[in-house]
Amino acid sequence: MENEILELLKDINSKLDGHTQILNEHSKVLEEHTEILNAHTKVLDEHTRVLDKHTIVLDENTQILRALEHSSEVHKTEIDKANYVIANVEGNVKGIREDLTAVEIITSKNWNDISKLKAVK
Structure with missing residues (x-):
């Protein structure tokens, strides 16, 4: 009976050795996958850093x-104000020209009247 038990133990030990070998192979594959995953994680971290830098530059x-848009709006407002002032000055100048023309006409009439009065003496 001892021989039978010994044979059973050897058989169990042999099967256990086979399972241990399979487990070791799986562990090696798992380590390889872990290394690959770590490499991918490093690449992903680098891409994240680059993306963060791009985000900062974009901001x-x-x-x-x-700021340029605001400056442009301010300049447009200033130009609109200058155009308003220029239009106002242009209107005033036209008015002054009209007044000067009227003064010239009146002055001419006055000179004419003065000449007539001098001739009456």
Whole structure:
């Protein structure tokens, strides 16, 4: 009976050795996959850092564009104001020209009247 038990134990030990060998192979495959996963994680981390840098640059560019847009709006307002002032001055100049023309006509009439009065003496 001892021989039978010994044979059973040897058979169990042989099967256990086979399972241990399979487990070792699976462990090696798992380690390889872990190394690959770690490499992918490093690449992903690097891409994340690059993406973060791009995001910062994009935010800076957005701020610059907003500042330029504001500046453009301010300049447009100033130009509109200058155009209003110029139109106002142009209107005033036209009025002054009309007044000067009237003064010239009146002065001419007055000179004419003065000449007639001098002739009456």
